[in-house]
Amino acid sequence: MPTFTFDGQPIPFRPGQSVGAALIAAGIYSWRVTRVDARPRGLFCGIGVCFDCLVTIDGAPNQRACRAPAADGISVTTQRGTGHDDLAV
Amino acid sequence: MARVVVVGAGMVGAACAYSLARDGHEVTVVDRGPVGGGTTSRGEGNILVSDKSAGPELALALRSVELWRRIAERLGADTLEWEPKGGLVVATTDETLGALREFATQQAAAGVSCEPVEPGDLSGYEPNLAPDLPGGVFYPGDQQVQPVRATAALLYAARIDGATVRHGVEVLGVRTRSDGQVWSVECRVDGAVVEIDADAVVNATGTWAGDVSARIGAPVPVLPRRGFILVTEPLPRVVRHKVYTADYVSNVASGAAGLETSVVVEGTRGGTVLIGASRERVGFDTTISYAVVRTMAAQAVRIFPFLDRVSLLRVYTGFRPYCPDHLPVIGADSRIGGVYHACGHEGAGIGLAPATGEMIADLVSGRSTFVPAEPFSPDRFVFEAA
Structure with a gap:
């Protein structure tokens, strides 16, 4: 079975699954913390509308886990805040 | 005290209602739509002195920044999301830097506080700016508000002073007495025609003022000038001031109908960064032009290179109330x-609103105005047509 990593942990997936679906299947429900109060977030609408399930994939923040296709070897990491803290002045 | 109907619940109408109600007039604000539903909600909340050349509009802007400061003190800066952040105007070429510095020298003579910024000092103001810009000018007087919140706050304060705000009211015309004075405002409400008694009517309908002034029987020429604003995903604070390129000033002053773009970038309390500004006269066409959006994005990346790593969430469009001589129309109509x-x-309605409201209240109450009102008089169109 192909796998990607989530915060370093291998996550198996079936071809065609989204990153979000694979994470849920692996028992992981939260992969982002909010900007203001650092509250946990995962899938909410699951269909690309609500932007709640944002995650960082291969270093690019703000990807919708429900829309991003899982791919072998990609690195998915928990997103904190905007995902752009390096730009703060 | 007069019974005054203010037509338009946008930023300017709210500021008029605020000043008129404080004077003790019996104020009714009417709008066919909601609070700030027109151009008020389509801009960035700019309160700028930096883009105005010496003259009557600058005098109004200088008065307005002082009044915004007082409004923020009275109603609460957070309520308005009022931020006295200052503006940084940057040049992208040596030629525009020369023109910008000359422009600033004239502004300084007219009372604008501004300081030239050398290229090596730009990053002290804005660390994310492109490192190769030739220089700029900093204007500490520029401010920002969230325009819809500011409009709602001014209307709320006006209501505490006795004003009434009515929505779903479309103005059809005015009725006059035999001596030619306004008697009432004729409106359509829920399909029925109703009259609101009035001694005075204030046409504060922004981009729709051409149509409404014609209905009233006192037409003034106001035309739509379309603009797009690009909205980024939420970011940490990446831009400290209002930052724009020197081309913006010449674009604002231009009368061309064709597309003109310049870069205006600012952060918001909510974390999104707003990117303007385009200007074109295409009537009330709301179609988003992706070619224009691409041009604006590329120009913004030129001065803030980090933006090429940032996604846009959306683009919105609005229509500035454009007057052919680039001056607002403020005052009594002699007809x-x-x-x-x-x-x-x-594009300056948010910034100029408080001084406009003050001027209208001074005129309705029969006082002399703080800023000379004559250059803004609607009579300049009346006599032109005659």
Whole structure:
């Protein structure tokens, strides 16, 4: 079975699954913390509308886990805040 | 005290209602739509002195920044999301830097506080700026508000002073007495025609002021000038001030109908960064032009290179109330006694609103105005047509 990593942990997936679906299947429900109060977030609408399930994939923040296709070897990491803290002045 | 109907619940109408109600007039604000539903909600909340050349509009802007400061003190800066952040105007070429510095020298003579910024000092103001810009000018007087919140706050304060705000009211015309003075405002409400008694009517309908002034029987020329604003995903604080390129000033002053773009970038309390500004005269066409959006994005990346790593969430469009001579129309209309205009502020309506409201209240109350009102008089169009 192909796998990607989530915060370093291998996550198996079936071809065609989204990153979000694979994470849920692996028992992981939260992969982002909010900007203001650092509250946990995962899938909410699951269909690309609500932007709640944002995650960082291969270093690019703000990807919708429900829309991003899982791919072998990609690195998915928990997103904190905007995902752009390096730009703060 | 006069019974005053203010037509338009946008930024300018709210500021008029605020000043008129404080004077003790019996104020009714009417709008066919919601609070700030027109151009008020389509801009960035700019309160700028930096883009105005010496002259009547600058005098109005300088008065307005002082009044915004007082409003923020009275109603609460957080309520308005009022931020006295200052503006940084940057040049992208040596030629535009020369023109910008000369422009600033004239502004300084007219009372604008501004300081030249050398290229090596730009990053002290804005660390994310492109490192190769030739220089700029900093204007500490520029401010920002969240315009819809500011409009709602001014209307709320006006209501505490006795004003009434009515939505779903479309103005059809005014009725006059035998001596030519305004008697009432004729409106359509829920399909029925109703009259609101009035001694004075203030046309504060922004981009729609041309149509409304014609209905009233005192037409003034106000035309739509379309603009797009690009909205990024939420970011940490990445831009400290209002930052724009020197081309913006010449674009604002231009009368061309064709597309003109310049870069205006600012952060918001909510974390999104707003990117303007385009100007084109294409009527009320709301179609988003992706070619224009691409041009604006590329120009913004030129001065803030980090933006090429940032996604846009959306683009919105609006229509500035453009007046052919680039001055707002503020004052009594000599054709019908009791009709006042407060419209045609183009892209500066948020910034100029408090001084406009103060001027209307001074005129309605029969006082002399703080800023000389004559250059803004609607009569400049009346006599032109005659």
